[in-house]
Amino acid sequence: MGGNCTLKHCAGRNYYCSVELTIQLIGGKWKPIILYHLGTQGTYRFGELRRSIPNITQKMLTQQLRELERDGIVDRKVYPEVPPKVEYTLSETGQTIMPVLKQLCKWGKDYEERFGIVEVESEVEEKNSAA
Numbered sequence: 055m056g057g058n059c060t061l062k063h064c065a066g067r068n069y070y071c072s073v074e075l076t077i078q079l080i081g082g083k084w085k086p087i088i089l090y091h092l093g094t095q096g097t098y099r100f101g102e103l104r105r106s107i108p109n110i111t112q113k114m115l116t117q118q119l120r121e122l123e124r125d126g127i128v129d130r131k132v133y134p135e136v137p138p139k140v141e142y143t144l145s146e147t148g149q150t151i152m153p154v155l156k157q158l159c160k161w162g163k164d165y166e167e168r169f170g171i172v173e174v175e176s177e178v179e180e181k182n183s184a185a
Contacts, residue, residue, distance in 0.1 A: 065125060079125050084110055084118045086155060089144065092128065093152040097143045127151070 059070045069075040080086060084107070091106050092098060098106070104115055119142060122128035127148040133139040144152070 079127065080122075080151060082118075084114060085122060086158065088115070088118055088122065089127070089148060089151060090155045090159065092142060092144045093149065093155060097141050099139065099141055103142060122148070 062069055062075075064075060065079070067075060067078050069078060080089060087107055087110075088103065091103060095106070100115070100119075103119075104110065104112060107115070110118075119128060119130070123130050123142075126145055129143050129145045129148075131141045131143070133141075
């Protein structure tokens with residue numbers, strides 16, 4: 055970066071360095087998780103993806119998938135059925151992020167080993183035991 059930072063424009067985004075562009079495209083709380091699920095498990099229907107990420111809201115999942123589709127990272131296929139069947143997969147461009155996400159996953163596992171993890175009861179188990 056240094057003193058050579060100049061404003062650039064790509065895919066409708068302004069940024070100063072490639073890391074900034076990357077974070078704009080796949081950063082945030084949910085996009086890496088969505089991409090990791092699609093990249094490791096393959097094609098998902100909306101409801102399946104929603105169930106695989108328990109604490110994301112339907113509204114947020116819809117918004118994030120729309121952004122990822124708009125940016126060419128996720129492909130959305132609608133089948134002409136009633137009710138409509140919609141499937142999401144990583145695009146060819148989306149597939150290229152998988153080595154980075156797998157490395158992030160490995161880093162997280164290494165961090166867990168270094169600092170230890172504590173299993174947390176699910177909210178359902180906590181509510182049942184309180185009753």
